[in-house]
Amino acid sequence: MAAQRGIVIGGGAFAGLALALALRQGLGPDLPIIVADPALANRPSRDPRATAIVAACRRLFDALGVWDAVAAESQPILDMVVTDSKLEDATRPTFLTFGGHVEPGEPFAHMVENRRLIDELVIRAEAAGVDLRATAVTTFDSRADGVSVALGDGSVIEAALLVAADGARSKLRERAGIATHGWDYDQSGIVVTVGHERDHDGRAEEHFLPAGPFAILPLTGKRSSLVWTEKRAEAARIVALPDDEFHAELEQRFGLHLGEVKALDKPRAFPLGYFVARSFIGERLALIGDAAHVIHPIAGQGLNMGLKDVAALAETIVDAARLGMDFGQIDVLERYQRWRRFDTMTMGVATNVLNVLFSNDLPFVRSIRDIGLGIVDRLPPLKGAFIKQAAGLSGEVPRLLKGEAL
Amino acid sequence: MAMQSSYSDASASSVDASEVAKFSKLSEEWWDPRGKMAPLHKINPLRLTYIRDAACRKFDRNVRSLNCLSGLRMLDIGCGAGLLCEPFTRLGAQVIGIDPSATNIAAAKLHADKGHLSIDYRCTTVEEMDVRERFDIVLAMEVIEHVVDVGAFLDRCASMLKPGGLMVVSTLNRNWKSFALGIVAAEYVLRWLPRGTHQWDKFVTPDELAHHLSRNKLEITEQSGVVYNPLGDRWTLSSDMDVNYMVVAEEV
Ligand SMILES: Cc1cc2nc3c(=O)[nH]c(=O)nc-3n(C[C@H](O)[C@H](O)[C@H](O)COP(=O)(O)OP(=O)(O)OC[C@H]3O[C@@H](n4cnc5c(N)ncnc54)[C@H](O)[C@@H]3O)c2cc1C
Numbered sequence: 091m092a093a094q095r096g097i098v099i100g101g102g103a104f105a106g107l108a109l110a111l112a113l114r115q116g117l118g119p120d121l122p123i124i125v126a127d128p129a130l131a132n133r134p135s136r137d138p139r140a141t142a143i144v145a146a147c148r149r150l151f152d153a154l155g156v157w158d159a160v161a162a163e164s165q166p167i168l169d170m171v172v173t174d175s176k177l178e179d180a181t182r183p184t185f186l187t188f189g190g191h192v193e194p195g196e197p198f199a200h201m202v203e204n205r206r207l208i209d210e211l212v213i214r215a216e217a218a219g220v221d222l223r224a225t226a227v228t229t230f231d232s233r234a235d236g237v238s239v240a241l242g243d244g245s246v247i248e249a250a251l252l253v254a255a256d257g258a259r260s261k262l263r264e265r266a267g268i269a270t271h272g273w274d275y276d277q278s279g280i281v282v283t284v285g286h287e288r289d290h291d292g293r294a295e296e297h298f299l300p301a302g303p304f305a306i307l308p309l310t311g312k313r314s315s316l317v318w319t320e321k322r323a324e325a326a327r328i329v330a331l332p333d334d335e336f337h338a339e340l341e342q343r344f345g346l347h348l349g350e351v352k353a354l355d356k357p358r359a360f361p362l363g364y365f366v367a368r369s370f371i372g373e374r375l376a377l378i379g380d381a382a383h384v385i386h387p388i389a390g391q392g393l394n395m396g397l398k399d400v401a402a403l404a405e406t407i408v409d410a411a412r413l414g415m416d417f418g419q420i421d422v423l424e425r426y427q428r429w430r431r432f433d434t435m436t437m438g439v440a441t442n443v444l445n446v447l448f449s450n451d452l453p454f455v456r457s458i459r460d461i462g463l464g465i466v467d468r469l470p471p472l473k474g475a476f477i478k479q480a481a482g483l484s485g486e487v488p489r490l491l492k493g494e495a496l
Numbered sequence: 497m498a499m500q501s502s503y504s505d506a507s508a509s510s511v512d513a514s515e516v517a518k519f520s521k522l523s524e525e526w527w528d529p530r531g532k533m534a535p536l537h538k539i540n541p542l543r544l545t546y547i548r549d550a551a552c553r554k555f556d557r558n559v560r561s562l563n564c565l566s567g568l569r570m571l572d573i574g575c576g577a578g579l580l581c582e583p584f585t586r587l588g589a590q591v592i593g594i595d596p597s598a599t600n601i602a603a604a605k606l607h608a609d610k611g612h613l614s615i616d617y618r619c620t621t622v623e624e625m626d627v628r629e630r631f632d633i634v635l636a637m638e639v640i641e642h643v644v645d646v647g648a649f650l651d652r653c654a655s656m657l658k659p660g661g662l663m664v665v666s667t668l669n670r671n672w673k674s675f676a677l678g679i680v681a682a683e684y685v686l687r688w689l690p691r692g693t694h695q696w697d698k699f700v701t702p703d704e705l706a707h708h709l710s711r712n713k714l715e716i717t718e719q720s721g722v723v724y725n726p727l728g729d730r731w732t733l734s735s736d737m738d739v740n741y742m743v744v745a746e747e748v
Binding site: 411 | 562
């Protein structure tokens with residue numbers, strides 16, 4: 091029997107499952123690791139989105155042993171262009187191009203379909219002996235010396251630590267009384283997979299259209315995933331349009347540079363917001379992923395930030411457990427909070443600035459951002475720093491993000 | 497009640513309920529990472545790492561294993577409320593913690609019971625212990641600066657090591673810098689420690705320590721300074737042994 095009590099993770103999507111795997115690897119087979127999520131009952135996953143996995147997070151999946159299985163179906167982003175234009179402009183001037191390598195031979199990001207990755211994480215977690223329960227965390231009671239976690243199936247688990255990985259509307263965060271700071275953008279991201287005639291050659295495009303960013307992210311085959319920002323009401327209208335009218339809206343924004351384009355699935359709108367939890371930790375509690383922070387998908391960093399939480403929290407817990415420390419104690423958790431909260435605030439502020447600059451059609455604002463992008467494009471060191479930052483390789487990097495095992 | 501019964505096997509006997517409440521409060525104070533003992537909690541991971549790594553090297557264990565000290569018998573002299581005893585017990589060591597203060601020992605027992613850890617706590621001193629007891633690892637962390645006769649104390653510690661055993665000592669150096677930082681800063685300016693905690697003339701230099709150990713056929717195989725980094729608000733190992741330092745000693 092392990093001398094330490096176990097860890098309960100509430101929420102079994104990307105953040106929760108990746109953490110469970112990382113902890114299992116670092117802590118060995120004896121310490122109980124429980125993941126509770128009612129969504130674990132619906133397999134395979136039906137998530138329609140695709141996510142850009144930056145280099146650091148790909149290394150994490152590699153270290154967790156899940157990358158090989160999804161690699162074949164992932165599309166490396168080899169090149170990225172950023173343009174700024176009005177809808178009616180015939181040609182879109184390019185302000186920024188990134189050759190997409192952090193290290194020779196390592197693209198700075200890969201596009202992966204969410205459901206592929208989730209399904210693989212579940213399979214791996216099961217094989218690694220993570221205790222998966224298809225039920226919710228209903229409530230918990232934390233004390234200085236431990237936490238009692240109540241599950242929807244009526245069971246109660248005595249644990250050293252509870253991790254809230256239950257997404258943006260986290261009940262566990264609310265129950266702990268942790269407030270958030272942020273706002274609603276009154277924008278939604280329309281997500282749809284499209285097929286096109288010509289090959290995208292691994293190129294990602296971000297067009298700053300007047301309503302907000304319109305991102306074309308390459309998938310395997312002649313397919314791309316779109317994240318298309320509109321005012322919330324407009325987005326609701328667009329996704330409800332009959333197929334032919336939707337097609338017209340799509341074509342107007344997508345253009346014809348990849349030939350004929352058509353939607354391959356039903357478009358869905360996701361409301362966009364921004365917030366950061368006032369604290370990432372509480373008594374016997376740590377928040378990770380969207381439960382701790384949600385940012386605008388303009389920079390495609392939401393999940394990547396969640397995975398950095400995973401890497402930092404796993405390393406914090408494993409290091410403390412290997413010293414025999416009670417890793418649920420507040421002084422241990424503080425290391426995690428110091429590690430992650432500052433980085434998150436910086437990223438949040440940066441994406442807010444981007445969104446304000448780019449969801450705006452005032453000539454004055456346009457000229458500022460165009461000059462700004464032009465400057466970045468002409469200064470290789472600054473561009474290099476941007477790529478490293480975007481790839482998640484700046485700051486004090488947790489071991490898992492360097493691809494090292496814990 | 498759990499607390500009552502767990503207390504009843506403490507070494508100090510016939511205590512009333514108000515005494516138990518007092519020990520319980522003391523135990524909470526010791527173990528609150530943000531409370532009075534915060535400085536000790538802050539330096540603890542570094543001490544744990546140093547000792548664990550030395551033990552794993554010596555006894556050929558894997559530092560990544562959660563059970564890396566299993567089966568090793570360890571003595572912690574001046575254990576306080578068990579800030580070292582509990583972690584090493586979790587790592588599998590069989591720990592005996594001794595402290596001359598009955599209240600510390602009571603507080604330590606209360607806390608270990610709550611965490612279901614079995615630790616042999618004794619209210620005693622090394623001098624009073626059975627001369628036949630032997631240990632794989634003897635820890636004298638921040639104690640030699642408080643004993644009357646350092647030489648005699650270290651002789652006694654050394655005699656309790658099993659052949660091939662390991663001793664770890666941490667203390668404060670004696671020079672102008674340790675006076676300034678160890679006493680003036682820690683006790684008077686930063687108030688990390690109560691005033692009068694240390695008497696500077698009792699501090700021991702690494703040379704004096706090496707001398708006492710070598711008389712007992714023990715050689716210092718590793719030594720390191722311990723410094724506070726105000727920027728990161730944490731303690732780190734350093735080659736600067738002018739103030740706080742730790743040594744590992746083994747048989748030659
Ligand atoms: C349109 C769009 C595009 C995006 N594109 C990108 C991108 O390209 N790159 C990127 O890095 N990020 C992107 N993101 C962000 C990314 O999708 C999220 O950051 C990520 O999915 C968050 O994962 P999570 O595990 O923290 O939470 P979630 O995925 O929200 O999962 C939370 C889980 O908790 C469960 N749960 C809820 N309540 C309970 C409870 N009480 N008990 C137990 N379980 C519970 C739920 O069932 C769910 O499975 C995008 C987001 C949007 C909206």
